[in-house]
Amino acid sequence: MILGLETSCDETSAALVTAGGEIRANVVASQADLHALYGGVVPEIASRRHFELLEPVVTAALDEAGASLDDVETIAVTAGPGLIGALLVGVAAAKAIAWGRGLPLAAVNHLHGHVSSLYLQPLDLEPPFTCLLASGGHTLLLDVRERSWEGVRVLGTTLDDAAGEAFDKGARLLGLPYPGGAEIDRLAREGDPTAFAFPVARLDGLDFSFSGLKTALLYAVRDLGEAETDARRADLAASYQRAIVRALVERIEATGADRVAIVGGVAANSELRAALPDAVAAPLPLCTDNAAMIASAARYTAALEPGAYLALDAFSTS
Ligand code: KG4
Ligand code: ZN
Secondary structure, X not given: OEEXXXXXXXXXXXXXXXXXXXXXXXXXXXXXXXXXXXXXXXXXXXXXXXXXXXXXXXXXXXXXXXXXXXXXXXXXXXXXXXXXXXXHHHHHHHHHHHHHXXXXXXXXXXXXXXXXXXXXXXXXXXXXXXXXXXXXXXXXEEEEOOOOHHHEEEEEEEOOOOHHHHHHHHHXXXXXXXXXXXXXXXXXXXXXXXXXXXXXXXXXXXXXXXHHHHHHHHHHHHHHHHHHHHHOHHHHHHHHHHHHHHXXXXXXXXXXXXXXXXXXXXXXXXXXXXXXXXXXEOOHHHOOOOHXXXXXXXXXXXXXXXXXOOOXXXXXXX
């Protein structure tokens, strides 16, 4: 079995996955409540909380799998991109466990992890396909040729905010708690998506831009005033979500691909999933950050032998 660790942002997660891609345990301890006090992730608080949570989370994952460290053959960890202090906690823990047990260690790219959520059982999706990876930190259109990260090519990316960031910033403007994506998703169901005409950026090629949309919401909220914004919050959420989903769907369609998959936190969005009925969507629990996807990516990553990984470092940007 592979023991995966994920600490790149505000979820502390440990998972046990077999070489065949079966999930035996996938424990995720979200720190969202802690960061909600500040309206977003506070990096220093995230690092300290990962440090407190990692050992109990690993123990809980082993218990859930009915396994012990004797059953673990490889350690997998997110090396980046993400919050550097948060990543370092996971990388240090992974090195310690691997070194202590004389096991190989796979350093996984977090983005490869998101794509590899599609390779877990029972989905087990075979490349080639075109993949939208939309999360709090990234919005990428990927040409996935092979399951290794080397077999993935970037077709388009965001020039400013990530799609999840657009959801989170929009939620904040609407007075909704962090993390805002799921909140907007819920509220939008009660609103009219045609109530407000928010702009969908149309760039040449396959890139995205969400900063104009965020500004449009800012102006709408300012023009409406507090009482009217309060009364029309669901309409604002529905219209704003519609604009983000249209931007994502239009870009996917522009690739002309017939095999499409969606992964990352924003792939949990109900309107996006409904707008792409033919696409393969990552299972809901595997959309937001989790260690099962990191262990899955390790199946297609050359692991480092003991000694070779002692100098392994985390990296913040891809
Ligand atoms: O993949 P993820 O857990 O972390 C990153 O790697 O960034 O994605 C988190 C992002 C957040 O921006 C969150 O608001 C968004 O995914 N998200 C959603 C939904 N659930 C999470 N966005 C829209 N609709 C949702 N249901
Ligand atoms: Zn992520």
